[in-house]
Amino acid sequence: MKAASYIVAVIIPLGTALALSAFTRIASAAEVPGFAFGSPDKNRVCLTCHSSVGAVGKNNYIDPMKFSRSTHARIGCSTCHDAIGSTHPDGRRSGISTGCLDCHQAIGAEYVNSDHVRNASCGSCHNPHTVLTLSEISSEEVRRQCSGCHKPEMMWSQHARWLPQAELHLETIPCITCHTESRELVVTISIVGKKMAESGTGLQPVSHAALKRLVQGGDIRRIIDRDGDQSVSIAELKDFHKNPLYDEYCLAGVMTPSKISHTFKIINNRWDCTYCHAKGPGAVKSSSIILPMEDGSVTSIPVEKGAILEALNNIPDLYLMGSSRNEFMNKIGLAILGGGMVMPVGHGVLRFLTRRNRNGKEH
Amino acid sequence: MKTKIYLQPTPVRIWHWINATGFIALILSGIQIRFPEYVHLFGSYKSAITLHNAAGLVVAISFSLWFFYYKIIAGTILKIYMPNSEDLRHGLLRQGIFYFFKYFKGEPNPHHTTPENKFNPLQKSAYLAVMFILVPMVSLTGILIMNVTPLRELVLLAGGLKILANLHFLFASSLCAFLFTHVYLATLGHTPLEHFKPMWTGWEEIDESETHGQAADLGKAETGR
Secondary structure (H helix, E strand, C coil): CHHHHHHHHHHHHHHCCCCCCCCHHHHHHHCCCCCCCCCCCCCHHHHHHHCCHHHHCHHHCCCHHHHHHCHHHHCCHHHHCCCCCCCCCCCCCCCCCCCHHHCCHHHHHHHCCCHHHHCCCHHHHCCCCCCCCHHHCCHHHHHHHHHCCCCHHHHHHHHHCCCCCHHHHHHHCCHHHCCCCCCCEEEEEEEEEHHHHHHCCCCCECCHHHHHHHCCCCCHHHHCCCCCCCCECHHHHHHHHHCHHHCCEEEEEEEEECCCCCCCCCCHHHHCHHHCCCCCCCCEEEEEEEEECCCCCEEEEEECCCCHHHHHCCCCCCCCCCCCCCHHHHHHHHHHHHHHHHHHHHHHHHHHHCHHHHCCCCC | CEEEEECCCHHHHHHHHHHHHHHHHHHHHHHHHHCCCCCCCCCCHHHHHHHHHHHHHHHHHHHHHHHHHHHHHHCCHHHHHCCCHHHHHHHHHHHHHHHHHHHHHCCCCCCCCECCECCCHHHHHHHHHHHHHHHHHHHHHHHHHHCCCCCHHHHHHCCCHHHHHHHHHHHHHHHHHHHHHHHHHCCCCCCCCCCCHHHHHCEEEEEHHHHCCHHHHCCCEEECC
């Protein structure tokens, strides 16, 4: 009963903020006269006005670049804004009769049982005009959704009660990496500018145009997938790191749940540091490299299993204790320890063999 | 006749054993932190980190106290730890020849321990590297790694977390290698435990005939048993 009242009182009205309609409505929306809805450039007509603050005002402005990257751009404006008539703009508010839950029923059913439902609606965290998939956004963008309510300073102090290097963890890992019921994590890797990584000013993916220049107008996928087999191997990652042409670039990864979950509960194994801080195949089982395409979308190439650390180890200032230890350094360390054993072992053996010279009396 | 000399003052002994305990804790927890798939000595990874951080702080503070004691209170830090010109010209070679040749023939140690001249030339050189380079560097890199966010500017100045972590590991490996030799050399007394005693009681027994009368010159020497 309580859950049902939440659905009526909270989810449905608030869901309208993140307006998505059922695909069944697409057809009817396409029939609205006066606008070219449903065509490949179905958003173009709307954005003619709505991409200009001067034309529609700040509240009705849609950033065309952000919207074109958004997954919602693929279903088109009229899918959610289906109540717009042929007389638009006629000065009347364009009522939205659809809600987020018309499409995202499963998420709604999960969300209604979470603690968040009392405090936040879909639109509190997600802007329907800029929404992206997990593989397309940076840690910072994911974290920004949470920090509206969960103030960073308070989160640092709360986590610091039990988490070593709390501030560093919260800076580099999106909240949902731990606060999820997804058992597995995925790492999404992008090509970023090395200088930005070193100076700590954030890792921003390199633009399509910049990548295009690297391959002199060729296929940008060949930068990393050299043999074009639609899969990135450890050898190809090593080639990328060694290639002097790409000296200014490195790879940066975002670790996110493999399955989106809106309960934000923590699975017990996340309390074990070795979930991340250990080498070898652990929870992070798959990764992919994403490259920005000309139309604002991204293309994804799967990375060979086990190559994640190879990719991440080459980020200038990334070091995961226990996971990203350097094998070459291990060998040097072992040689140093071996050197330290020369005296006890070598001298000790000779000492034992010549013990009679000291008449049983050591010096 | 045996002569007893007061070789290791109480603050030095306390410092030494705090250091020894700290180093063992650091080495063991450090191994678990670096190789968590194979080593689970302290249970969880977090326990190993907590112990490593705590032991690291204790050793770093203990090092500062040691430096303060020898430099400010005793004022003998350079005399004890810095090889002099005689050490460099002849002492190092003489001591090396003793350890690697003469020792096996049963000849006496050319160095005679006194409170003012505790270490032979080889020991001085080794401790100089350990106490003035390795321990400060391993502590410094450790402190930076422990405080990445508040000390980010310094971390970046040092070349980033990756370089710091590798340096920390190499300095720690070198200290560990030193520890093997240090403990072994401590067994080279008349009896294997002879050199361990003064670090526990403060007093070392030396055979007067072997000191060629040097003990008689020692301010703190005490003739007895």
